[in-house]
Amino acid sequence: MDLLLQGFETALTPENLLFALLGVLLGTAVGVMPGIGPAMALALLLPITYTVGVDSAIIMFAGIYYGGMYGGSTTSILLNTPGESSSVITAIEGNKMAKAGRASQALATAAVGSFVAGTIGTVLLWVLVPSVADVVVQLGAPSYFAVMVLAFFAVTMVLGTSRLRGFISLFLGLGIALVGTSTGQARMTFGQPLLADGIDVVVVAVGIFAIGEALWVAAHLRRKPLEIIPVGQPWMSRSDWKRSWKPWLRGTALGFPFGALPAGGAEVPTFLSYAAERRLSKHPEEFGKGAIEGVAGPEAANNASAAGTLLPLLTLGLPTTATATIMLVAIQSYGIQPGPQLLDSEPGLVWGLLASLVIANALLLVINLPMAPLWAKLLQIPRPQLYAGILFFATLGAYTVNFQAFDLALLLLLGVLGFAMRRFGLPVLPLIVGVILGPTMESKLTEALSISQGDVSTLWSEPVAVVVYAVIALMLVLSTVRGAGGRPSPAAVVPDGATGPDGIHGTARTASIDRVEHGSDRSIDEATEPEESLR
Amino acid sequence: MSTSTDLTERVSADTSPRIVDRAQYGLAAFLVLSGGYVVYDGTTLGDAFADQPVQPWALSYAVGGVLLLLGLGLGAATARGDRAEAEDGEDIDLSGSTDVRTVGLLALVLIANLALIDRLGWAITGALLFTGACGALGSRTWLRNLAVGVALSVGSFYLFYSVLGVPLPAGVLDGVL
Amino acid sequence: MTAPHPTGGIVDPTCVVAAYSADEFGRAAVAAAAELASARAARLLVVNATKGEALVDTRFAADDEIVGLLDELRARGIDVEVQREVVLDVADAVVRAAQEARADLVVVGVRPRSPVGKALLGSVAQRVILDAHCPVLAVRPS
Numbered sequence: 001m002d003l004l005l006q007g008f009e010t011a012l013t014p015e016n017l018l019f020a021l022l023g024v025l026l027g028t029a030v031g032v033m034p035g036i037g038p039a040m041a042l043a044l045l046l047p048i049t050y051t052v053g054v055d056s057a058i059i060m061f062a063g064i065y066y067g068g069m070y071g072g073s074t075t076s077i078l079l080n081t082p083g084e085s086s087s088v089i090t091a092i093e094g095n096k097m098a099k100a101g102r103a104s105q106a107l108a109t110a111a112v113g114s115f116v117a118g119t120i121g122t123v124l125l126w127v128l129v130p131s132v133a134d135v136v137v138q139l140g141a142p143s144y145f146a147v148m149v150l151a152f153f154a155v156t157m158v159l160g161t162s163r164l165r166g167f168i169s170l171f172l173g174l175g176i177a178l179v180g181t182s183t184g185q186a187r188m189t190f191g192q193p194l195l196a197d198g199i200d201v202v203v204v205a206v207g208i209f210a211i212g213e214a215l216w217v218a219a220h221l222r223r224k225p226l227e228i229i230p231v232g233q234p235w236m237s238r239s240d241w242k243r244s245w246k247p248w249l250r251g252t253a254l255g256f257p258f259g260a261l262p263a264g265g266a267e268v269p270t271f272l273s274y275a276a277e278r279r280l281s282k283h284p285e286e287f288g289k290g291a292i293e294g295v296a297g298p299e300a301a302n303n304a305s306a307a308g309t310l311l312p313l314l315t316l317g318l319p320t321t322a323t324a325t326i327m328l329v330a331i332q333s334y335g336i337q338p339g340p341q342l343l344d345s346e347p348g349l350v351w352g353l354l355a356s357l358v359i360a361n362a363l364l365l366v367i368n369l370p371m372a373p374l375w376a377k378l379l380q381i382p383r384p385q386l387y388a389g390i391l392f393f394a395t396l397g398a399y400t401v402n403f404q405a406f407d408l409a410l411l412l413l414l415g416v417l418g419f420a421m422r423r424f425g426l427p428v429l430p431l432i433v434g435v436i437l438g439p440t441m442e443s444k445l446t447e448a449l450s451i452s453q454g455d456v457s458t459l460w461s462e463p464v465a466v467v468v469y470a471v472i473a474l475m476l477v478l479s480t481v482r483g484a485g486g487r488p489s490p491a492a493v494v495p496d497g498a499t500g501p502d503g504i505h506g507t508a509r510t511a512s513i514d515r516v517e518h519g520s521d522r523s524i525d526e527a528t529e530p531e532e533s534l535r
Numbered sequence: 536m537s538t539s540t541d542l543t544e545r546v547s548a549d550t551s552p553r554i555v556d557r558a559q560y561g562l563a564a565f566l567v568l569s570g571g572y573v574v575y576d577g578t579t580l581g582d583a584f585a586d587q588p589v590q591p592w593a594l595s596y597a598v599g600g601v602l603l604l605l606g607l608g609l610g611a612a613t614a615r616g617d618r619a620e621a622e623d624g625e626d627i628d629l630s631g632s633t634d635v636r637t638v639g640l641l642a643l644v645l646i647a648n649l650a651l652i653d654r655l656g657w658a659i660t661g662a663l664l665f666t667g668a669c670g671a672l673g674s675r676t677w678l679r680n681l682a683v684g685v686a687l688s689v690g691s692f693y694l695f696y697s698v699l700g701v702p703l704p705a706g707v708l709d710g711v712l
Numbered sequence: 713m714t715a716p717h718p719t720g721g722i723v724d725p726t727c728v729v730a731a732y733s734a735d736e737f738g739r740a741a742v743a744a745a746a747e748l749a750s751a752r753a754a755r756l757l758v759v760n761a762t763k764g765e766a767l768v769d770t771r772f773a774a775d776d777e778i779v780g781l782l783d784e785l786r787a788r789g790i791d792v793e794v795q796r797e798v799v800l801d802v803a804d805a806v807v808r809a810a811q812e813a814r815a816d817l818v819v820v821g822v823r824p825r826s827p828v829g830k831a832l833l834g835s836v837a838q839r840v841i842l843d844a845h846c847p848v849l850a851v852r853p854s
Contacts, residue, residue: 034625034767051699079768081625164612165619168566168605174598175573182591188576211645218637218672222628223764223798227774382765383626385683388668391641392684395648395664396691399657400701408649412642419638424562425619442594449588625767674765675800 004126007351011359016059019052020356023060024363027067032075032378035217036390037084038068039322043205044393046330047400054334055349059356061330062310065323066118066360069303070368073110074375077103077295078229086266086305089274089298096290098229108234109244109292110299111368116245117252117300118361121307124256125314125354132315133343141448142458144316144340146465147262148441151318153472154262156430157479169426172417173434176204182442199410200401201329204435207411208428209322210394212418214387219419221383231373244296247277251300258301259308262320266305273297307357314342314350317440325432332436339440559613566606573599640671656706661688725817727755729810731840732794733771734760737821740853742781745819748849749790756785756792757813761805764798772796803839811845819849 010016030041042061049057076087077094090110097106139147156166179188180198189195236244251273258269277293278284287294312318317338319325331338336346343350368375398411421428452458460466577595609617621629644667652660665684666677674680692712695701705712730745732738742758749756758781762772773781778794785792799805810818820837841848 050701075625079625081767162617164605164608164617167601168609171598171602171605172566172569174594175569175602178573178595178598182580182594185580185591187580187591187595188573215638215641216622217624217626218641219633219635220627220629220631221634221637221672222626222767224628225762225764225769225772225798226767228768228770376768379768380766380770382674382763383767384669384672384674384765385680387672388665388674388680388684389687391645391668392661392665392687395645396657396661399652400695400703403704405649405652408645408652412645412649415645416642420562422622423619423633424559425621438594442589446589452588454588673800 003347003351004355006348007353007355010055010348010352011059011356016056016352016356017359019056019060020063020360021363023063024067024360024367026060027064028071028074028364028367028375029067029378030064031068031071031073032375033071033381033386034075034081034379035213035383035386037072037323038064039326040209040213040390041068042323042326042330043202043209044390044397046202046205046326046333047397049330049333050400054331054336055352057330057334058327058349058353059360061327062353062357063360063363065306065327066303066357067364068323069306070111070114070364071375073114073299073302074107074368074372075379077106077110078231078376079226079379081226084266086270086302088267089270090295090302093274093287093291093294093298095229096288097292097295098231098290100290102290102292103229103231104234105236105240105292106290106295107231107372108236108369109240109296111234111365111372112236113244113248113251113296113300114303115361115365116248117255117302117304118307118364119358120249120252121256121259121304122354122357122361125307125310125357128260128311129314129350129354130343132311133340136315137340137344139340139464140462141444141451142460143462143464143468145441145444145448145459146462146468147316147318148437148444150468150472151262151312151320151437152430152433152441153475155320155433157475162425163479165424165426166430169421169428170430170434172426173431174438176431177435177438194404194406199414199435200407201435202333202401203398203407203410204414205326205329205432206394206398207414208418208421208432209326210390210397211411211415212422212428214390214394215415215419216422217383217387228376228379231376234369234372240292243283243292246280247273247293247297248300250276250280251297251302252304254297255301255304255306256308259305259320260311261308262312262318265321266302269301269305270298273301310353310357313338314353316340317342319433319436322429322432325429325436328436554618555616556613556618559617559619560610563606563610563613566602566609568606570599570602570604570606573602575599637671637673641668644668644671652706653704654706656708656712657703658685658688658692658708658712659706661691664688724752725749725754725815726752727757727813727815727817729757729759729806729813729815729818731806731818731820731836732758732760732773733821733836734773734777735771736853737823737837738771738773739821740851741819741821742785744849744851745817746785746788746790746792748817748819749792750788754791755813756790757809757815758792758794759797759806759809760794761797761799761802763800763802803836803843806836806840807843807845816846817849818844818846819851822850822852824852 011020026041027038030036030038041064072084072087073090073094076082076091077098080091080095082088082091094106094110097103152170156170157163176199179195181187181196186196254273255266255269259266274294274297277297278287281287281291281293283291309321309324312320313324313328317328319328328338395408395411398407401407421431448458460469573595577592577599580592580595582590623629644664648660648664662681662684665687666681669680670677692703695703725748728745728749730742732742745756748754760773760778762769778796782792782794795809797805806818818840820840822837825835837850841850
């Protein structure tokens with residue numbers, strides 16, 4: 001409790017308050033803006049870790065993380081373009097609400113629901129982080145190694161559309177992590193002395209997230225503007241509040257544990273929440289036509305899972321989302337090793353962050369409710385300048401790592417790799433997790449085997465390790481049973497689950513099909529030839 | 536949202552035509568080659584100290600070997616008609632073909648920047664990077680873009696110099712800035 | 713440029729082009745053009761173009777809005793067509809559309825600008841006025 005109060009003291013210094021405000025503003029902006037998400041924003045901002053204090057930087061990054069979720073829901077509701085798979089449901093149900101003239105209510109229930117979920121999630125973190133840290137700090141190297149292997153498998157198999165592609169991505173990342181010097185010998189350096197220290201994670205993150213994304217968008221630039229639904233001040237009537245508060249709480253209850261699981265992610269709980277609300281609602285007929293419960297629940301689940309993500313990050317040093325991965329990189333760049341010891345060695349940092357999350361949430365509610373129409377204006381930024389700006393800051397960020405043009409060449413190569421990954425449907429997260437956790441895993445393995453003097457059986461000598469390996473085996477078996485190439489379907493978890501995650505992708509596609517048809521089927525006489533190229 | 540059967544129909548209708556994605560063979564070949572190289576690189580590493588339980592080549596063999604296998608697996612899957620689900624996004628229109636020209640121009644702009652940054656300095660190459668990228672992406676307001684680019688690059692130069700105390704390369708403008 | 717239009721085109725046009733943006737200026741242009749067209753029984757071509765540079769262009773009309781506009785103008789007995797395009801340059805698109813339709817009058821909505829505004833921002837209306845091959849009527853929203 002004292003620690004929490006100290007955390008608030010850290011978070012409430014004017015400087016850190018300013019960084020929190022900056023973070024939530026930036027986060028909301030990048031969440032609203034097309035083509036740039038919180039993970040890319042954090043990657044581009046990594047250079048500030050050279051000069052700003054660690055607590056300020058992490059507080060700002062957490063603000064961006066939370067803010068990105070708020071901003072993303074605004075775009076989903078007003079434009080029906082889910083930026084990420086976790087906001088697909090919001091895009092469908094929220095956009096239907098907006099089309100029915102209830103944009104204000106949809107935005108309000110999303111914002112308040114996010115606030116409720118984020119706040120409850122943060123309080124859960126206050127309780128869980130110390131107790132989980134107490135447990136994991138006792139894990140030996142073998143167990144820790146096993147947990148890391150679990151994280152690899154989970155990130156690879158639960159996310160994305162195909163396990164094969166997940167593993168390809170993961171091992172590409174592990175391959176990049178091999179570059180450098182190992183036990184005094186140059187490994188994978190291609191005889192290039194500049195590679196002796198390995199490829200800086202900042203360069204990898206910026207290359208894959210920023211350059212790769214910018215090139216990919218440039219290759220498939222959408223030309224026809226989307227229809228935006230004009231928005232007024234978000235507000236809710238008494239009956240909207242009455243219909244929203246239970247879905248918020250249920251969404252939070254679903255979202256937090258999924259976020260806390262290694263690679264649980266935000267996509268599955270938003271879907272589960274939607275299915276649950278549809279079944280429990282007194283207005284099931286409204287679902288699919290703009291039911292407020294269908295926005296309130298999934299939005300809360302989305303934000304609660306963001307809070308949940310911080311539990312494995314702070315206690316185990318395991319990132320489970322792309323944004324959390326970059327936060328880990330940021331913490332590491334201060335020479336702090338996140339992991340079981342983090343809470344003991346850096347209590348000020350952890351509690352400052354945990355306290356600032358509540359502040360960030362409150363700030364987000366304040367800046368989002370009255371300013372929603374203003375944020376929507378960001379959608380009018382012309383793309384050439386937006387993506388040129390991304391390339392500009394990406395280059396600047398990568399260059400300032402070592403002040404070497406060589407890093408810019410690496411950046412471009414990694415950008416091309418990022419482009420290829422998007423083209424071939426390779427998920428980005430396993431790669432970046434592989435790059436970051438690869439070296440940690442090697443050192444944990446070395447540590448475990450050093451203690452046992454080379455006896456490999458030490459790896460399964462601890463009960464926790466055995467359990468974890470059993471879980472991995474179970475995951476493998478389950479996903480094999482479910483059919484090659486597919487991922488485990490939550491349809492098994494929800495009895496009346498109408499759609500699996502594959503269905504979620506299908507829904508997203510349907511949504512965009514609807515939009516296109518909507519655009520072309522009307523009786524516009526002169527459908528001139530460029531109309532063809534628009535689509 | 537439409538009903539589930541609807542969705543499944545749409546999804547399966549989407550994937551039903553079995554076309555082999557030839558470009559994916561290229562990715563498979565890349566994986567096999569890089570896997571092979573990682574293993575080869577591992578063989579060039581000598582043993583470390585006697586008490587080192589994990590030799591430096593151990594992970595090279597493991598990672599390289601798996602990459603090789605994954606490459607072969609992807610090749611086989613491609614032959615069976617496996618196709619990638621390219622990443623969708625807010626700004627992305629996947630219905631058209633890849634715009635090679637824009638991507639190539641952007642790559643050229645980035646290459647020009649990395650080749651010239653040490654000689655000309657960030658204040659110049661950064662501005663050219665921004666302006667060039669805008670142009671490659673289809674903006675025709677050259678003057679305005681150049682003005683914004685100069686403001687960004689000179690601004691970031693001074694920001695790094697005075698606030699953060701890190702000098703970016705000044706290049707030919709050394710002494711002017 | 714050859715002028716196939718009789719000089720009477722201004723007073724007695726056969727085809728009027730209205731440059732439409734989904735704001736008060738565009739509406740003023742269409743209102744003026746519609747008045748002319750219905751009085752003279754001329755064809756009306758509404759051009760609504762966008763550069764498509766941003767995810768959202770508020771001046772590019774929504775589908776519903778276009779349908780509504782068409783219904784309204786047709787109800788007034790005007791022979792109206794709408795041309796919507798994504799183009800590299802909006803002013804060019806208006807001029808080209810007028811040329812292709814052999815229009816003898818283009819109507820644009822204009823806003824008063826400060827000298828600084830004129831220097832910084834290119835005005836679509838201004839470019840249409842300068843580039844069009846036929847007379848241009850500039851109207852201001854009331």
